[in-house]
Amino acid sequence: MTVITRFPPSPTGMMHIGNARTALFNYLYARHNDGKFVIRIEDTDRARHSDEAVDVIIDSLNWLGLDFDNTPTSQYANKDRHIEVAQELLTEGKAYKCYCSPEELQEMRDSMKSEGRIVAYNNKWRDKNDSDAPADTPYVIRIKSPLDGHSVVPDSVQGDVKVENKQLDDMIILRSDGTPTYMLAVVVDDYDMGISHVIRGDDHLNNTFRQNVIYDAMGWDKPTYAHLPMILGDGGGKLSKRHGAVSVDEFKQAGYLPEAVNNYLLRLGWGHGDDEIISIEQAIKLFDFKGITKSAAKFDYTKLESLNAHYIVEADNQRLLDLLTPFLKSEIDVELNETTASRLLNGMNGIKERAKTLVQLAHEARLYCTDITEYDDKAQKQLNTDSAIIFKGLLENLKTLSDFNHDPLEALCRDTATALADDKLGKVMMPLRAALTGTDKSPALFEAMEVLGKDETLIRIQNAIDFIEKS
RNA sequence: GUCCCGUUCGUCUAGGGGUCUAGGACACCGCCCUUUCACGGCGGCAACACGGGUUCAAAUCCCGUACGGGACGCCA
Numbered sequence: 001m002t003v004i005t006r007f008p009p010s011p012t013g014m015m016h017i018g019n020a021r022t023a024l025f026n027y028l029y030a031r032h033n034d035g036k037f038v039i040r041i042e043d044t045d046r047a048r049h050s051d052e053a054v055d056v057i058i059d060s061l062n063w064l065g066l067d068f069d070n071t072p073t074s075q076y077a078n079k080d081r082h083i084e085v086a087q088e089l090l091t092e093g094k095a096y097k098c099y100c101s102p103e104e105l106q107e108m109r110d111s112m113k114s115e116g117r118i119v120a121y122n123n124k125w126r127d128k129n130d131s132d133a134p135a136d137t138p139y140v141i142r143i144k145s146p147l148d149g150h151s152v153v154p155d156s157v158q159g160d161v162k163v164e165n166k167q168l169d170d171m172i173i174l175r176s177d178g179t180p181t182y183m184l185a186v187v188v189d190d191y192d193m194g195i196s197h198v199i200r201g202d203d204h205l206n207n208t209f210r211q212n213v214i215y216d217a218m219g220w221d222k223p224t225y226a227h228l229p230m231i232l233g234d235g236g237g238k239l240s241k242r243h244g245a246v247s248v249d250e251f252k253q254a255g256y257l258p259e260a261v262n263n264y265l266l267r268l269g270w271g272h273g274d275d276e277i278i279s280i281e282q283a284i285k286l287f288d289f290k291g292i293t294k295s296a297a298k299f300d301y302t303k304l305e306s307l308n309a310h311y312i313v314e315a316d317n318q319r320l321l322d323l324l325t326p327f328l329k330s331e332i333d334v335e336l337n338e339t340t341a342s343r344l345l346n347g348m349n350g351i352k353e354r355a356k357t358l359v360q361l362a363h364e365a366r367l368y369c370t371d372i373t374e375y376d377d378k379a380q381k382q383l384n385t386d387s388a389i390i391f392k393g394l395l396e397n398l399k400t401l402s403d404f405n406h407d408p409l410e411a412l413c414r415d416t417a418t419a420l421a422d423d424k425l426g427k428v429m430m431p432l433r434a435a436l437t438g439t440d441k442s443p444a445l446f447e448a449m450e451v452l453g454k455d456e457t458l459i460r461i462q463n464a465i466d467f468i469e470k471s
Numbered sequence: 472g473u474c475c476c477g478u479u480c481g482u483c484u485a486g487g488g489g490u491c492u493a494g495g496a497c498a499c500c501g502c503c504c505u506u507u508c509a510c511g512g513c514g515g516c517a518a519c520a521c522g523g524g525u526u527c528a529a530a531u532c533c534c535g536u537a538c539g540g541g542a543c544g545c546c547a
Contacts, residue, residue, distance in 0.1 A: 010547050042547055102545065109543085116472045119543055140545055158476065167474055167543085175545040182547045206475060206542040229477075229540085236539065264483090267496085271484050274495040293484075296540055300482050303497045313510085354509050364509095378507095413506080429506030441508040 003035025004196050007061075007068070008075075008186070010042040011053035014247035015060035017299070018201065018231045018239065021265040025228060026199045027066040028266075028287040038193060039072040044079075044185050060248035064258050065280065073193075075185050082180035082188050085218065086141050086173050094217040095173060097139040098125040120169030141174035145213050153208045156197075156226040156289040163209050171210050183207070187214040195223050202227035226289050229269055230296045239299050255327060255358030257315065260308035268297045277310060309356040317348040320361070327362035328369065340369035347451040350443040364443070368451065372438040372460050375467065379434035387431035388468045391461050393420050394432070398461070404454045409446045435464035 005026040009019055030037035039061070041054055058072065089095035098121075100108075105121070112119050126144065133139070145168040153161045173184035180188075190198060205227045215222045233239040245251045251261055259280065266283050267276065270291045278286070312320065321344060328334045336344065347368045355361035375383060397412050398404075413428050421427035433442050436457065442448060449457045 008547090012547090044547075105545085113472060113543095118473055120473095138545095161475070163475070169543090172545055177545080179545085181545070186547090201541090202476065203541055204547095207547095209475095227476085232540075234482080238540095267483065269483090274485065276484090276496050295477050297484090298482060300497070303483065306497055309510095353511090410506095417506095424506095426506050433507060439507095443507095443509085445506065 001196060002194075003030055003033035004038065004194050005030040005035065005199055006038045006040055006190070006193065006195050007066075008040045008042045008200075009057045011050060011057065013050070013053045013056060014249065015057050016239075017246055017248060017251065017261075017265070020060065020064060020248050020261070021231060021268065022200055022228060023061060023066055024064070024262060024265050025226075025270070025287075025292075026197075027068075028283055029197060029199060029226075029289075030069075031284040032287045035196070036069040037066070038070040038195075039068045040189060040193070041072055041074050042182065042186070043074055043076045044180060044182055056249065063248065063252055064262060073189075075189055078185070078189055078192070079180060081192065082185050083174065083178065085188050085214075086180065086184060089143060089173070089214075089217055090141055092217075095141050095143045096126055096128075096170075097133065098142045098170075098172075099134055099137045099139045100124060118167060120167070121171075123170060126170060138176035140172045140176050142170040143173050143213055143217060145170050145210070151209050151212065153205070153212065153225060155205070155208075156224060157229075157292045157294060158202070158205065158227055161205065161208075163206075168209055168213065171213075173214070183210060184214065187211050187220075190223060191215070191218075191220050197226065198223045199226045199228065202229055226292070228292065229294060231268060232296050232298045234298050234300070236298065243299065244301050255360065255362075256304065256308050257311045257323075257358075260304065260311040263311070264304045264307050268299070269293050277307075305356045309353075312355055312358075312361065313353050315352070317345055317352075320348055320352060320358075321345055323358055324361055324365065327358045328365060331359055331362040332366050332370065334366075334369050336369055343368040343451055343453075347443070347448065350447050350451070354443060367437040367442060367448065372436065373463060374438055375434055375464075376439050378440035379438055382431040382434035382440065383464055383468050385468065387434075388465055390416065390420050390428055390431060391435065391465050391468075394428070395458065395461050395465075398454070398458060401454070404450060404457075406446045406450050409449050413446070431464070432461070436460050 007019075007023040007026050009015065009023075027037045029035075039058075041057075054072070061068065086095060090097070100121075108122055109119050121142070125142075146165040148165055150162055150164050151168070153163075155161055171183055172181055174180055208225055208227070212222060231239055233243045239246055245254050248261070252258075262280055262283075263278055266278060270287070270293065272278070272286050272291050275286075315323075321341065324344075325336065328336065334340075344365055347365075351364040351368075352361060355364050394413070394416050397416060401408060401412060413432070414425060417423055417425045417428045429445055430440070433440060433445055436442070436445065436448060436452065452460070
């Protein structure tokens with residue numbers, strides 16, 4: 001049997017990170033088994049549908065690198081097929097017309113709730129004849145659920161889950177306007193598309209029993225189910241904007257790499273021994289239902305960050321440069337030219353291990369792509385008459401240095417320290433850091449000078465001297 | 472209210488009766504490295520929700536309690 005998994009997002013205008021994990025797991029399971037991974041847009045609710053909302057989801061999947069094997073289908077487009085199934089069930093007496101109004105149903109639920117009974121439809125129209133039907137009254141079609149006994153859903157994550165059938169009421173499969181409900185549509189589409197494994201959030205676990213009623217009524221084989229535990233916010237409630245990014249696009253905007261997001265999401269609810277750093281390729285090899293955790297997990301942004309830091313260091317420098325471009329614009333208002341781009345590329349190794357996100361990396365990149373003409377408070381403290389003397393000595397020595405590379409630069413700075421700063425290297429380097437970067441924290445300076453080059457280094461030192469003498 | 476699911480360090484998790492004085496990762500603390508901040512290295516803190524069973528033996532199996540999450544729509 002070929003494995004076919006699916007990701008069925010409803011077009012809400014964003015891709016929630018929890019849905020991203022569901023998509024990931026479906027993707028991994030399909031790839032692990034040489035199967036197919038398909039996308040189906042759950043747009044039976046027309047009010048919510050929009051093409052832009054669909055694009056957002058596709059963009060997110062693309063960004064994550066979760067490639068799918070079909071042209072995303074619209075559930076709405078299969079409407080006629082869903083209706084056909086509902087009609088078939090009706091003809092066979094497995095479904096029936098219910099003339100209750102929404103108001104009547106609401107009252108029914110309210111009273112049942114206040115009496116502490118099971119909140120369910122009371123089967124009022126289940127056994128009525130057509131002759132009892134009121135004229136000109138809209139009706140819905142409900143499917144007949146078993147009245148007694150119990151049902152079991154064998155779940156690959158949760159194990160066998162059992163429920164008494166009296167908990168299941170006769171759900172609506174066709175609305176009074178003749179359109180199919182989600183419950184009907186998923187089942188029919190999953191069946192028609194040959195979905196072998198339904199992997200979804202465990203908020204759907206209860207729905208599974210109801211959906212199985214349709215499978216049974218149609219005599220269809222059921223898919224294998226795997227219900228994933230939820231992802232929660234740090235308070236234990238729903239993960240919300242209050243905690244930080246929640247949509248895939250927001251994580252992208254916040255400067256996370258897709259491989260970090262995938263790795264984090266994978267480990268959130270799935271484990272393989274002590275493995276922590278797992279590439280998507282390895283994940284495809286390793287992924288199984290056995291490793292899925294049963295309990296809900298709280299989202300930890302700090303751990304994601306640390307993973308992101310790891311993947312930034314691993315990332316190819318040219319790719320980082322490309323990814324960084326929009327962040328340079330938005331964070332420090334810089335557009336690279338040939339000189340600064342090449343400098344940044346050369347300096348990338350030195351700065352990338354200092355950043356946890358692309359946002360931070362943009363700030364780290366600053367010293368390589370802007371002129372340094374302003375100094376922050378910490379830097380200004382380093383720029384005084386004492387350091388001016390050191391700068392002048394440094395300048396003289398640097399001018400004559402022909403081999404402007406790490407080791408000679410270090411030797412030169414150490415000599416300068418011996419001569420002018422009581423052999424304290426820090427007394428040379430801290431002011432130099434202020435001059436070269438405009439602040440008091442930076443990557444290692446010998447490398448930075450090498451990357452900046454002789455001309456730029458000398459200019460920055462001279463600028464610092466000018467600054468001191470002006471003030 | 473009814474039903475379903477869950478509960479190991481702060482967080483993510485390893486663990487599927489003895490190898491657990493419970494392992495790893497992130498976070499945190501300390502030390503080292505060091506021109507700053509990071510990185511890195513080393514070390515430390517820190518958990519089996521509770522109560523009953525079953526068993527020679529339970530984090531692991533069973534039951535109950537508590538707590539948390541989820542579902543009870545002509546939403547998906």
